[in-house]
Amino acid sequence: MMQNNILDILKQHELIPVVTINSIEEVDSVYKKLISQNITCIEITLRNKVAWEAIGLFKSKYGDKFSVGVGTITSVEHIERCKNLKVDFMVSPGLNDKMIKPFEDSGIAFLPGVSTPSEIISAMSNGWRCFKFFPANLFGGLSALKTYGNVFSEVIFCPTGGINGDNFKAYLALDNVYSVGGSWVMK
Numbered sequence: 001m002m003q004n005n006i007l008d009i010l011k012q013h014e015l016i017p018v019v020t021i022n023s024i025e026e027v028d029s030v031y032k033k034l035i036s037q038n039i040t041c042i043e044i045t046l047r048n049k050v051a052w053e054a055i056g057l058f059k060s061k062y063g064d065k066f067s068v069g070v071g072t073i074t075s076v077e078h079i080e081r082c083k084n085l086k087v088d089f090m091v092s093p094g095l096n097d098k099m100i101k102p103f104e105d106s107g108i109a110f111l112p113g114v115s116t117p118s119e120i121i122s123a124m125s126n127g128w129r130c131f132k133f134f135p136a137n138l139f140g141g142l143s144a145l146k147t148y149g150n151v152f153s154e155v156i157f158c159p160t161g162g163i164n165g166d167n168f169k170a171y172l173a174l175d176n177v178y179s180v181g182g183s184w185v186m187k
Helices: 002-012 024-036 051-062 076-085 097-105 117-124 141-151 168-172
Strands: 015-019 041-045 067-071 089-091 109-111 130-133 156-159 180-182
Touching: 002 067, 002 097, 002 109, 002 130, 002 156, 024 051, 041 051, 051 067, 051 076, 067 076, 076 089, 076 097, 109 130, 117 141, 130 141, 141 156, 141 168, 156 180, 168 180
Parallel strands: 015 041, 015 180, 041 067, 067 089, 089 109, 130 156
Antiparallel strands: none
16 A cells, blocks of 8 residues: 555545645635635645644544645654544655654555655655655756656656646646646635
């Protein structure tokens, strides 16, 4: 069960909105905006003090209709908090050795971030094959992913960073991309 079934999440949701909720009062409007676009997945970022409360509220109110993920996972403590909230998936911008076993043992689908060939090879050494390519716009975007498709043919990417309404379809057209993440969906 690779990365606790992250591939299922990626296959089900070609668009993964990356959302920063700045106040608890925004939770319902975020839900309404996404559901009006037939989107049933969200990655709520840990970029402010209300993030954990917003994640808990979104999960409790809409978790039966939505795949609720947590983004900006940077520590073992974050992984533990995700387990307590019973979120559906976790996304990290990068990876350190201390996070490997907790990710695997969490039972929660996870997507570690990579950008360089060395990071990809290192993460692959864990038996993993699905990665967040971040920040895509700073690390070669489409041309990098085309090259990575040739070099790492068994790897699937979910690019984020610089993905927008004008370019997301070009990313999704790549064989090694099943979904993309971005904040433009909320604009």
